[in-house]
Amino acid sequence: xxxxxxxxVTAICNGTVIDxxxxxxxxxxxxxxxxxxxxxxxxxxxxxxxxxxxxxxxxLKIEDRELIQEELDRLAIIASEASVAIIRNYGVAExxxxxxxxxLVNIIKCSFSNCITQNKREPLPxxxxxxxxxxxxxxxxxxxxxxxxxxxxNQII
Amino acid sequence: xxxxxxxxxxxxxxxxKLLDDxxxxxxxxxxxxxxxxxxxxxxxxxxxENSTRTRMSFETAMKRLGGEVLNFTSAGSSVAKGETLFxxxxxxxxxxDVAVIRHPRQGAAQYSADAVNIPILNAGDGAGNHPxxxxxxxxxxxxxxxxxxxLNVVLVGDLRYGRTAHSLSNALARFGVNLTxxxxxxxxxxxxxxxxxKSLGCTVSETDRLYEQIKNSDVIYMTRIQKERFHxxxxxxxxxxxxxxxxxxxxxxxxxxxxxxxxPRVNEINPNVDSxxxxxxxxxxxxxxxxxxxxxxxxxxxxxxxxVV
Numbered sequence: 149x150x151x152x153x154x155x156x157v158t159a160i161c162n163g164t165v166i167d168x169x170x171x172x173x174x175x176x177x178x179x180x181x182x183x184x185x186x187x188x189x190x191x192x193x194x195x196x197x198x199x200x201x202x203x204x205x206x207x208l209k210i211e212d213r214e215l216i217q218e219e220l221d222r223l224a225i226i227a228s229e230a231s232v233a234i235i236r237n238y239g240v241a242e243x244x245x246x247x248x249x250x251x252l253v254n255i256i257k258c259s260f261s262n263c264i265t266q267n268k269r270e271p272l273p274x275x276x277x278x279x280x281x282x283x284x285x286x287x288x289x290x291x292x293x294x295x296x297x298x299x300x301x302n303q304i305i
Numbered sequence: 306x307x308x309x310x311x312x313x314x315x316x317x318x319x320x321x322k323l324l325d326d327x328x329x330x331x332x333x334x335x336x337x338x339x340x341x342x343x344x345x346x347x348x349x350x351x352x353x354e355n356s357t358r359t360r361m362s363f364e365t366a367m368k369r370l371g372g373e374v375l376n377f378t379s380a381g382s383s384v385a386k387g388e389t390l391f392x393x394x395x396x397x398x399x400x401x402d403v404a405v406i407r408h409p410r411q412g413a414a415q416y417s418a419d420a421v422n423i424p425i426l427n428a429g430d431g432a433g434n435h436p437x438x439x440x441x442x443x444x445x446x447x448x449x450x451x452x453x454x455x456l457n458v459v460l461v462g463d464l465r466y467g468r469t470a471h472s473l474s475n476a477l478a479r480f481g482v483n484l485t486x487x488x489x490x491x492x493x494x495x496x497x498x499x500x501x502x503k504s505l506g507c508t509v510s511e512t513d514r515l516y517e518q519i520k521n522s523d524v525i526y527m528t529r530i531q532k533e534r535f536h537x538x539x540x541x542x543x544x545x546x547x548x549x550x551x552x553x554x555x556x557x558x559x560x561x562x563x564x565x566x567x568x569p570r571v572n573e574i575n576p577n578v579d580s581x582x583x584x585x586x587x588x589x590x591x592x593x594x595x596x597x598x599x600x601x602x603x604x605x606x607x608x609x610x611x612x613v614v
Contacts, residue, residue: 262431264412269389272419287497290412290419291433292311294497 157192163211163235169227171196171204178208179301180222181215189213202229215244222255224248225300228284248284252276256303258288259295274305307403307424307604310414311434312475319603320476324444326599326609327592333369333613334594341371342607348372349401351393351417352428353379353408358568359428359437362593363405363601370598375401394420403604405437406430424604432466432534438567439472440596443480445589446524449563453480459518461487461548462528462573464494469567470528471498478507485518486511489544492530515548519558525550527566527573551575555583565589 169177174193178184183191192209199205214234215223223230224246234242257274258265265274265288275289286295295303308314315323332338348367350360364374377397379385384393390413397404398421406414407428414427414434429435443453450456458477464470464486474494477484484507486494493511502509512518519525527550535541549572550564566574566586578584602609 258412260411262409262411264390264408264410264416264430266410267389269387270416271389271391272416288412290415291410291430292412292497 157194157207157209159238160190160192160209160211160235161238163189163209163213164215165233165235166208166210166215166223166227167205167231167233168199168201169206169208169230170202171199171206173226174206174208176226176301177206177223180226180304181219182304183210187213217244218255220244220246221249221252222304225252225256225284225286226297228281248278248281250278251289252278252286254305256286256295256300257305258291258293259299259303260288260291260293263288263291263293265290307606308418308426309436309600309604310418310425310427312436312439312472312479314436317479320440320443323440323596323599323603324447326602327440327444327595329609329613330595330598334366334591334598336369338613339369339371340613342602342609343367343370343372343605346372346403346605347375347401348601349375349377349397349404351377351397351404351406351408353384353390353406353413354429356407356428358590358593359405359407362590363426363428363437363597366594366597366601369594370601372601390416391420397421398423403601426600426604429468431468432471433468434472435468435567436472437593437597437600438469439476440600441589441592442469442473442526442565442567443476444592444596445565445585446563448592449561449585450523453477453482456482456523457485457521458482458524458526459485459487459515459522460494460526460528461515463492463530463534464488464528465492466531466534467492467528470494470526473526474498474502475505478502478505478509481507483508484510485522487513487515487518487548489513489547491540491544515550516554519554519562521559522562523559525562525564527564527570529566529569529571529573546572549573549575550578552577552581555581558583 190211194207196204228248232244233240254273333340394417403424405426411431411433413430418425563585
């Protein structure tokens, strides 16, 4: 991001900046990160700005909150190319990698209504397999059903 | 591990080895020879959903090999009291050496395999997979045609919920058959399966018309439209009698074409087909015994002798 783009929203003092989110996906990312309600951190959201890499991209700035690895793993499901910077005192203190692992354990649950994991009392973890990375294709490791990616943020555990 | 959850748990070489072993087991399956390879072993038949052939043929296979069988049905068990599958399977882990499971929920077999140490054999999980049926289907096809490659196989009926068709299509695609999928729009093969079949390099064509396929077929695999998978009985009524085969439909078919069906049938195949040279479904049901014998031995790590005499 250059300075002019940076200033589309105010630079933040402390927190996390998620850049290179595929255009239009920022709201879904907020849901994935469970940031859409119940928190008081200021959040700035930029949608559909031009990007060399993605054509159009979204940017999220979350103040006073450093995302942990588990949250980055969830982010990877819909924005595996995103770049994450941890900001401290207006400067980039750390860059964190977003990586989509091969197996998603207890991150999302299978959406299929007749999957064995729909019984909430069954104790084994929800497990889904990433069978394709581009475009991302995720299947339940128990029932084998492909998950609908446009709905995936509803399946976050 | 000795689990069999989907056909992907077996390589093509392992499948062929199982079919070869099953062939050796034929005299044992018929009861002509007693071969107690599995003496002292216990099979748990875990049926959370109805079964006739699968449960009984596993039981016969085990008994003719000298093993013992525990039969479980969910009615009257602690499952009716709300026990989880995980808990039920923990118990079985201690009671048996191998378990066969059929369950109305998809993924239940893989879930069980993750929950316990003993080998789990999937005998049908909802509308998911039914790989032990596939083994006997492949055995039946090979018996009739002595090959797979290049055969024209037509799968007919409920391909959406039909777990036998899901598992069988995977195996047939891997062995190079030409697949034709015949189903009404509402019961078409799930897209993830069709996409898998194509990525295996299989020629797949989809249609809703059965009768024009008959002439070129080497195998016609009929399936029942499964009433129990429909929530809406009006929807069921619309498609319940869409494909029926009777003797007169078979005029002009290939000499060695075979008609298969995992059974039970309702009205897909008229009884007047039973006495034709094409009918193979009852013999197919028998083939469940030798193939399941071979599979039980494999899962329990028991070698089948080179020659069974």
